[in-house]
Amino acid sequence: MNSFIVHDTEGLRPVAEAFVRQFRENPERSVFAFHGDMGAGKTTLIAEICRILGVEDDVASPSFSLINEYLTDSGPVFHFDFYRLKSAAEAADIGTEDYLYSGALCLLEWPQRVEEILPDDTAEVNIEILSDGSRRITF
Numbered sequence: 001m002n003s004f005i006v007h008d009t010e011g012l013r014p015v016a017e018a019f020v021r022q023f024r025e026n027p028e029r030s031v032f033a034f035h036g037d038m039g040a041g042k043t044t045l046i047a048e049i050c051r052i053l054g055v056e057d058d059v060a061s062p063s064f065s066l067i068n069e070y071l072t073d074s075g076p077v078f079h080f081d082f083y084r085l086k087s088a089a090e091a092a093d094i095g096t097e098d099y100l101y102s103g104a105l106c107l108l109e110w111p112q113r114v115e116e117i118l119p120d121d122t123a124e125v126n127i128e129i130l131s132d133g134s135r136r137i138t139f
Helices: 009-025 042-052 088-093 096-100 111-117
Strands: 003-006 031-035 067-072 075-081 105-109 123-129 135-138
Touching: 003 009, 009 042, 031 042, 031 111, 042 075, 042 105, 042 123, 075 096, 088 096, 088 111, 096 111, 105 111
Parallel strands: 031 105, 031 123, 075 105
Antiparallel strands: 003 135, 067 075, 123 135
């Protein structure tokens, strides 16, 4: 397990680099569930991961569209935000499982809303806000 303490957004770079390195070493694991309170930095970390992967588009939370697709030289990256969903059935209705089982990199915000449809080997990324405002990020 990797664990980092991050004091500001500048500190996300080494976290994202470690994440990408781990993903590239284990490409068979492609679905990552990002857990953290509102404002913990899930989208910010995902944006840094995408930058390292070569995404040139702006990376933003797909709060209303539910999914954003970003292109990289090594294939697509799918970024989900399930915050507005009330059930896993809603996610299934829009074809989420097709993405999750495609082998493409899938980065999920608010995955607890759709746990029933996540692959068994979904990797967990936890972001905890510490008392001093810094973040503990583990994966």
